[in-house]
Amino acid sequence: MRVEDFDMFSTLLKQRSGLVLTRDKAYLLESRLMPVARKWNMKGLEELATTVRTRKDEALLRDITEAMTTNESSFFRDQKPFDQFRQLVLPKLMEARAAKRSLRIWSAACSSGQEAYSLSMILNDEAAKLAGWRIEIVGTDISAEMVERAKSGIYTQFEVQRGLPITMLVKHFKQNGDKWQISQQLRQMVSFREWNLLGDLSALGQFDIVFCRNVLIYFDQPTKAKVLESISRQMPQDGVLYLGGAETVLGITDKFKPVEGQRGLYSMGGFSAAGAKVA
Template identity: 45%
Template structure:
């Protein structure tokens, strides 16, 4: 399967790695073809080969960024993998409730939030527990490097298939409003989430500090060096007693010396005691 001149293809692989951290080996050429062909058609170009040639000649142009965005995996659904949300409700949030009793503030970051289902799930969960947080100031920051997917997340509109993929009938009735063939997130939930364009590779110093960070199903696409750098940046963003939640197939073992698993919780990590003072 030819995608064009080898120099054009290799230049695109390097560009994607540099801009997004995603590794596109030759074994993933099928992915390049399937995701780039619709973009080539939409741009009125003859084929993927012609498009990759343009991208190599103008890597800073809009077309190049659109192709990079197209390679990202935007798989997401509401309350994806129930375990982290159960752990939030039963253990993590009660601990934060006690620890932040004086300030009554809570900052949560949903990193690589894709089309918004994760941060909106967090907002729903917090609304369902709002009796505990009645007079608290709660901020949910949701970020992604893809501007088009963020624009979609901001619309807070989802198809029936997307809604049924993770939301119970009770939650659908409580937190969604029918809008033609789509469903929209209720305003009180939508207003809890702030969306911001951010690339994990650009560092995190401008984001501030957080009490909870979810960075799920992202690190699996990075090489070890990029994983370690990303985890170091996340560690610097966490308050000393805060938690990081990773995806079910992800770990910090062998990657980040700042973290240790939280006993009894799956996929939840804390900054090590010796690192907290430095933080």
């Protein structure tokens, strides 16, 4: 790939998705964009680059962006955040929201929906405690293809074997050939929509709990700060933000602070884990 073409594609991707690619990742760009070139009946990446420069085709730009977006996900990924959610965050916020009996949860960069559906399974288990509550789970992703997959709730044998306890599979999924579909009851608990984290988040409304895990690692420092500050505007003081194990707010923004004793959990200062233990 020509250096000027790599620079053009990497600039485009950073503008549209926040993704930062260094030149040592040229092989990744080539392997993921060649299928896009073929889809658009182009001979190769040079023709693809020329086309991007000479005409603004939103469908083509979308295909390029989606091809480079990492869509790695699994049910109950890393487990600890879900234990925190069940044993600490949910009880604390239910106590704090006892008067209005309402909770909104956001799974940002939700990929094909496993994180959001994992949360729905936990909430289903806690249904007796949540009787009379209005619970909303919203999953968003930049990829239209991933959003449609998430809405369908259909997963391969490999996908349901990654992190999903067999009891949950039997309880919540129906097998259809070599695929599994999550129950309609759980699909109705989650709404999915296409959304760019770099865009205006205000239309999504306020959220008590935000899962934005393993997303910031792909951004540079200014973009991380921008995204975190945008998220903070959509949360109350005692709202809870989840980041991935390799991510932090330290040195990036002062909008969030780590929740003491709870790795990966952040708040704007109004949430306390005092006295709580997570197994």
